[in-house]
Amino acid sequence: xxxxxxxxxxxxxxxxxxxxxxxxxxxxxxxxxxxxxxxxxxxxxxxxxxxxxxxxxxxxxxxxxxxxxxxxxxxxxxxxxxxxxxxxxxxxxxxxxxxxxxxxxxxxxxxxx
Amino acid sequence: xxxxxxxxxxxxxxxxxxxxxxxxxxxxxxxxxxxxxxxxxxxxxxxxxxxxxxxxxxxxxxxxxxxxxxxxxxxxxxxxxxxxxxxxxxxxxxxxxxxxxxxxxxxxxxxxx
Numbered sequence: 001x002x003x004x005x006x007x008x009x010x011x012x013x014x015x016x017x018x019x020x021x022x023x024x025x026x027x028x029x030x031x032x033x034x035x036x037x038x039x040x041x042x043x044x045x046x047x048x049x050x051x052x053x054x055x056x057x058x059x060x061x062x063x064x065x066x067x068x069x070x071x072x073x074x075x076x077x078x079x080x081x082x083x084x085x086x087x088x089x090x091x092x093x094x095x096x097x098x099x100x101x102x103x104x105x106x107x108x109x110x111x112x113x
Numbered sequence: 114x115x116x117x118x119x120x121x122x123x124x125x126x127x128x129x130x131x132x133x134x135x136x137x138x139x140x141x142x143x144x145x146x147x148x149x150x151x152x153x154x155x156x157x158x159x160x161x162x163x164x165x166x167x168x169x170x171x172x173x174x175x176x177x178x179x180x181x182x183x184x185x186x187x188x189x190x191x192x193x194x195x196x197x198x199x200x201x202x203x204x205x206x207x208x209x210x211x212x213x214x215x216x217x218x219x220x221x222x223x224x225x226x
Contacts, residue, residue: 032212043117043203043217044156051212089156099146099207099215100169103156 012110019077021107023090026071030092034101035064035075039086047075047088077109085111115140117206117218125224131192134221138185138206144168145187146215147179150201159202162187163209191223199225 013019025033031052036044050057050064050073057064063076073090090104118137126132138145146169147159158171162181179189185206191198201222205215 034214036217041219043205043219045217046214049212049214091156093212099144099161099163099205099209099213100158100171101146101215102158103148105155 009105010108010110012112013080014112015080015082017080019075019080019084019109021075021077021088021090021109023073023075023104024071025073025090025092025104027092027094027102028071029094032093033064033066033073034091034093035062035073036089036091036103037084037086038089038106044089080109080111082111082113085109117204117216119202119204119218119221121221122219123222123224125226126194127226128194128196130194131190132194132223133188133190134202134204134223136187136189136204136206136218138187138204139216142206142208142216143185144207144209144213144215145181145185146205146207147187147189148203148205149173150203150220151199156203159189194225196225199223 034049035047038044048059048064050066061078065074087106087108089106091101093101120135144163146161150156161169165181176192181187201220203220205217207213207215
């Protein structure tokens with residue numbers, strides 16, 4: 001079945017360093033991938049997305065890399081700040097799935113001041 | 114533009130009871146999706162409604178149901194509550210196109226005792 005999993009449950013990073021959060025997915029039909037950030041007491045917040053016809057996409061301080069060969073997705077956060085502390089989820093959907101999104105288990109990012 | 118709102122924010126119910134949660138999407142959005150978030154299972158897709166029709170459904174028992182009104186507001190109902198239904202229930206709205214960004218509400222925290 002479909003599954004999206006994360007390699008690490010918790011990641012601690014020094015403020016100012018770069019963070020890399022990894023994610024594996026299993027559905028070869030997935031063509032759209034999203035990273036969400038969830039802060040305590042809030043719903044997930046969209047960070048960045050990427051479609052399967054791309055292998056890299058950059059936003060403000062964030063970059064998503066997609067490796068379809070090994071079904072791997074990563075989120076890079078440059079110059080990590082205390083405000084980046086949150087749980088990060090990767091998620092995927094596929095053609096015909098419309099808004100049916102499968103989420104990974106989440107990685108907690110802790111930024112050390 | 115107002116965000117997604119969910120009511121109530123917190124709810125305590127007893128086993129066997131039923132509960133109805135409400136979600137008001139962002140103005141103009143026609144798609145509303147519901148998710149259950151628990152520490153053990155993470156974020157799991159319940160169902161999606163688009164223009165008052167259920168368009169996608171996750172793998173939850175029939176005790177979980179929903180509907181959408183002509184103004185796109187949505188409700189989800191859980192009947193015969195079980196302890197395992199304790200969770201954060203999140204709704205997300207979007208325009209409804211495949212791969213379109215979803216905007217999440219803050220969630221309803223349901224506790225079943």
